[in-house]
Amino acid sequence: QVQLQESGPGLVKPSETLSLTCAVSGYSLSNAYFWGWIRQPPGKGLEWIGSIYHSGSTYYNPSLKSRVSISVDTSKNQFSLRLSSVTAADTAVYYCARDRVDYYSSGSSGDFDYWGQGTLVTVSS
Amino acid sequence: SSELTQDPAVSVALGQTVRITCQGDSLRNYYASWYQQRAGQAPVLVIYGKNIRPSGIPDRFSGSSSGNTASLTITGAQAEDEADYYCNSRDSSGNHRVFGGGTKLTVL
Numbered sequence: 001q002v003q004l005q006e007s008g009p010g011l012v013k014p015s016e017t018l019s020l021t022c023a024v025s026g027y028s029l030s031n032a033y034f035w036g037w038i039r040q041p042p043g044k045g046l047e048w049i050g051s052i053y054h055s056g057s058t059y060y061n062p063s064l065k066s067r068v069s070i071s072v073d074t075s076k077n078q079f080s081l082r083l084s085s086v087t088a089a090d091t092a093v094y095y096c097a098r099d100r101v102d103y104y105s106s107g108s109s110g111d112f113d114y115w116g117q118g119t120l121v122t123v124s125s
Numbered sequence: 126s127s128e129l130t131q132d133p134a135v136s137v138a139l140g141q142t143v144r145i146t147c148q149g150d151s152l153r154n155y156y157a158s159w160y161q162q163r164a165g166q167a168p169v170l171v172i173y174g175k176n177i178r179p180s181g182i183p184d185r186f187s188g189s190s191s192g193n194t195a196s197l198t199i200t201g202a203q204a205e206d207e208a209d210y211y212c213n214s215r216d217s218s219g220n221h222r223v224f225g226g227g228t229k230l231t232v233l
Contacts, residue, residue, distance in 0.1 A: 046211050048222040111158035111173035118167050
């Protein structure tokens with residue numbers, strides 16, 4: 001059974017950097033698939049932030065690309081999100097998920113089949 | 126703005142059939158995946174690919190696609206189906222993922 005668990009500070013000050021980690025169990029990141037971050041502001045819809053492959057190849061949401069960095073640590077079987085220069089608009093529940101798309105194939109539609117429980121990050125001074 | 130468009134809210138009588146739609150140009154090239162999100166919970170994948178249900182998803186959930194529109198159909202809606210539903214796919218460039226704005230389903 002694949003399980004994902006987000007961890008990190010629940011409160012971040014404006015202009016600082018948000019950092020979260022997603023620990024994966026029941027599946028090796030080195031095997032296959034991309035791994036993604038998705039967020040949901042309170043009362044609003046889902047927004048894809050970006051995804052990473054075990055090789056380090058990344059794809060980011062263009063609207064966040066200048067502030068986002070996703071990295072992977074296969075030795076710890078986890079991947080991480082950093083979002084810089086945060087504002088109140090970045091307050092959201094942040095989810096990590098397994099991303100089953102093959103970005104290298106035009107015929108792959110993909111899906112997010114396993115999700116973490118989510119962690120609320122509030123941006124406030 | 127989202128490249129995938131969903132109706133904000135839909136209602137259905139208990140036991141009846143409801144269709145939730147998702148429109149976008151990228152859906153001409155890619156299948157949509159569908160997620161159910163109950164209040165206070167993480168999203169759950171309910172349909173992916175042409176019309177595939179993950180293990181544990183009831184067979185009253187089905188998916189279809191035509192042109193630039195993907196649909197999620199619930200045949201015989203149950204009270205526990207009341208939730209927000211989101212579609213997702215690759216965008217027109219193929220390099221990014223995009224979610225629809227979500228549809229709130231009320232079971233009357």
